[in-house]
Amino acid sequence: MSSGSSTLSAERISAARSSPNQRAWRRFLRSKPVIISGIFLLVLLTLVFLWPLISTYKPDATTDAQFKPPTSTHWFGTDVHGRDLLSRTFYGARISLLVGAVGAMVSLLIGVTWGAVAGYVGGRTDNAMMRAVDILYALPSIIFVIVLKSAFEKDLKTFLGHHFSIITASYASMVFLFIGLGAVSWLTMARIVRGQVLSLRSRNFVEASKALGASHTRILFKHILPNIYGIIIVYLTLTVPAIILYESFLSYLGLGVQPPQASWGSLIAEGTQQINSIRIYWWLIVFPGAMLATTLLALNFLGDGLRDAFDPRSDSRK
Amino acid sequence: MFPVLLIVSSIGFVLIRSMPGGPFDSERKPASAEIERNLKAKFHLDEPLWKQYLRYLGVTGDASGLIRGDLGPSLKYRNHTVNDILKQCLPVSMTLGAMSFCFAMFTGIPLGCYMALRRGQWGDHLGGFIAMLSFCVPNIVIAPLLILWLAVKLHLLPVALWGSPSQMILPTIVLGLYFSGRIARLMREGLSTTLHSEFVTTARAKGVSETAILWKHAFRLGILPVVSYSGPLLADLLTGSFVVENIFQIPGIGVFFINSIFNRDHTMTVGLVLVYAALLLILNMLVDLSYSLLDRRVRYE
Numbered sequence: 001m002s003s004g005s006s007t008l009s010a011e012r013i014s015a016a017r018s019s020p021n022q023r024a025w026r027r028f029l030r031s032k033p034v035i036i037s038g039i040f041l042l043v044l045l046t047l048v049f050l051w052p053l054i055s056t057y058k059p060d061a062t063t064d065a066q067f068k069p070p071t072s073t074h075w076f077g078t079d080v081h082g083r084d085l086l087s088r089t090f091y092g093a094r095i096s097l098l099v100g101a102v103g104a105m106v107s108l109l110i111g112v113t114w115g116a117v118a119g120y121v122g123g124r125t126d127n128a129m130m131r132a133v134d135i136l137y138a139l140p141s142i143i144f145v146i147v148l149k150s151a152f153e154k155d156l157k158t159f160l161g162h163h164f165s166i167i168t169a170s171y172a173s174m175v176f177l178f179i180g181l182g183a184v185s186w187l188t189m190a191r192i193v194r195g196q197v198l199s200l201r202s203r204n205f206v207e208a209s210k211a212l213g214a215s216h217t218r219i220l221f222k223h224i225l226p227n228i229y230g231i232i233i234v235y236l237t238l239t240v241p242a243i244i245l246y247e248s249f250l251s252y253l254g255l256g257v258q259p260p261q262a263s264w265g266s267l268i269a270e271g272t273q274q275i276n277s278i279r280i281y282w283w284l285i286v287f288p289g290a291m292l293a294t295t296l297l298a299l300n301f302l303g304d305g306l307r308d309a310f311d312p313r314s315d316s317r318k
Numbered sequence: 319m320f321p322v323l324l325i326v327s328s329i330g331f332v333l334i335r336s337m338p339g340g341p342f343d344s345e346r347k348p349a350s351a352e353i354e355r356n357l358k359a360k361f362h363l364d365e366p367l368w369k370q371y372l373r374y375l376g377v378t379g380d381a382s383g384l385i386r387g388d389l390g391p392s393l394k395y396r397n398h399t400v401n402d403i404l405k406q407c408l409p410v411s412m413t414l415g416a417m418s419f420c421f422a423m424f425t426g427i428p429l430g431c432y433m434a435l436r437r438g439q440w441g442d443h444l445g446g447f448i449a450m451l452s453f454c455v456p457n458i459v460i461a462p463l464l465i466l467w468l469a470v471k472l473h474l475l476p477v478a479l480w481g482s483p484s485q486m487i488l489p490t491i492v493l494g495l496y497f498s499g500r501i502a503r504l505m506r507e508g509l510s511t512t513l514h515s516e517f518v519t520t521a522r523a524k525g526v527s528e529t530a531i532l533w534k535h536a537f538r539l540g541i542l543p544v545v546s547y548s549g550p551l552l553a554d555l556l557t558g559s560f561v562v563e564n565i566f567q568i569p570g571i572g573v574f575f576i577n578s579i580f581n582r583d584h585t586m587t588v589g590l591v592l593v594y595a596a597l598l599l600i601l602n603m604l605v606d607l608s609y610s611l612l613d614r615r616v617r618y619e
Contacts, residue, residue, distance in 0.1 A: 135322060140575075144333070146337075147334070150337050272462045275470075289455070297451065
């Protein structure tokens with residue numbers, strides 16, 4: 001009897017005292033833009049994954065039907081080689097989304113490590129590490145990407161071509177795209193994490209844990225990181241669209257994916273090359289551009305929703 | 319500031335030299351080994367790297383170098399020095415950048431204020447959507463579409479090139495649009511936080527009119543996030559944009575910068591990196607100064 005009532009009250013307490021993170025997630029899932037964006041992204045991901053099964057056109061099957069405007073057979077029209085643009089857009093979505101996800105993970109790894117170490121160690125180390133971030137801010141990031149790609153890509157390609165297959169080697173350029181984009185996008189993350197860690201480090205519960213003889217790893221992983229994971233997720237979500245946008249810029253420069261592979265950026269770049277005053281091939285830009293813009297919108301809405309939910313200072317738009 | 323510039327220049331110098339290939343690879347082929355050797359000797363590329371760097375700085379060698387404000391000769395356009403090219407192209411990029419900056423401010427700030435005043439109502443949501451749309455449509459999409467629609471189809475504006483005022487309209491809008499959305503969101507954030515702070519409540523309780531609260535008290539604090547963003551933004555805009563200059567065939571410095579990396583035009587790249595870094599540092603300093611003017615609570619030692 002008594003045990004039954006005690007579990008009941010325990011449940012009630014746990015419901016009332018759900019952690020701030022749990023409450024944040026609940027707030028997040030109630031917001032309307034978040035729901036709409038989430039559904040859009042889920043549908044997009046499903047379509048992208050299942051595209052090889054659904055599609056009637058192969059993304060790199062060339063035909064004689066060049067530059068056909070959108071019709072019932074080719075919903076998005078065809079491009080310079082008569083390839084179906086709808087199929088190529090979904091095929092390109094794969095790389096664009098993958099670049100965003102992997103690039104954001106790379107930036108998360110570097111940024112959180114850098115920021116956490118600087119904030120936790122403090123003192124001179126902190127000073128030096130943050131100075132380095134300041135200096136990297138003053139250097140245009142495009143240099144790093146180009147240097148990284150041109151310095152190492154060829155070596156890796158020949159290495160992979162020798163030891164593995166040619167196909168693996170063709171993925172080498174994409175690997176550098178991922179790493180390069182992540183490697184230039186971690187600066188803001190490092191600054192934010194460092195600030196948070198610095199303020200948490202001197203809080204009482206950390207001091208208490210230290211006095212009890214907890215190791216640095218335990219303090220960092222048990223006490224500090226769980227308290228900042230909300231803000232990390234927020235900036236991670238906002239990094240994804242930024243990296244997808246950066247990839248489209250690199251593809252425009254010809255540094256992105258190499259044809260016949262495609263990303264949204266490289267499709268748009270192909271479209272801009274076809275601008276002339278005689279015939280207007282608007283569909284080459286409008287459709288990949290609209291897909292890119294809608295995805296960026298959805299990701300940004302998700303990021304905004306997360307920030308409203310996790311940041312105690314920003315009360316959500318009611 | 320100078321130590322930072324020194325470090326930036328040395329990092330840029332080392333990075334650009336660590337790329338495979340040299341500035342003379344695309345010379346008329348077949349260029350004999352002798353020609354290449356002579357070219358390298360002329361520009362001292364045969365010396366060890368640290369010697370080249372000291373020469374670039376102007377510590378050793380003849381009467382030129384960075385400490386005398388000389389960025390050296392361009393290795394690609396060998397009849398010009400980097401200073402020449404900067405003198406020709408930087409004003410174009412700066413004009414375009416300054417106009418885009420004004421465009422972004424004059425559209426972003428009013429939209430942000432409107433959103434903050436209509437906070438939570440549908441005007442706020444609509445404004446937020448428009449602002450987000452403006453930085454989710456990349457300029458490689460918006461530029462060709464505006465050209466095709468306004469210039470090619472309707473013949474309202476010139477397609478490209480630079481010079482007359484009508485040629486400046488499209489590039490200014492395309493370049494500025496991305497940032498007007500960012501500015502609108504920052505303005506909304508800053509102003510709505512200020513409007514909910516205690517001193518505004520006090521002013522309201524005293525009976526100060528809403529217009530006076532907005533313009534006399536809240537605005538100058540609410541605009542602070544925009545001010546701190548405008549430093550890096552202006553540095554970005556003034557040093558040119560590759561995409562916009564390339565699409566509209568504008569003879570600015572943004573195209574030179576990207577091409578100099580591709581061409582391995584070492585002096586040019588490092589020179590432009592330095593210009594960007596110096597501009598960024600100066601503008602950030604100005605931002606800090608204007609901070610203390612706008613917010614009296616901020617004091618610098």
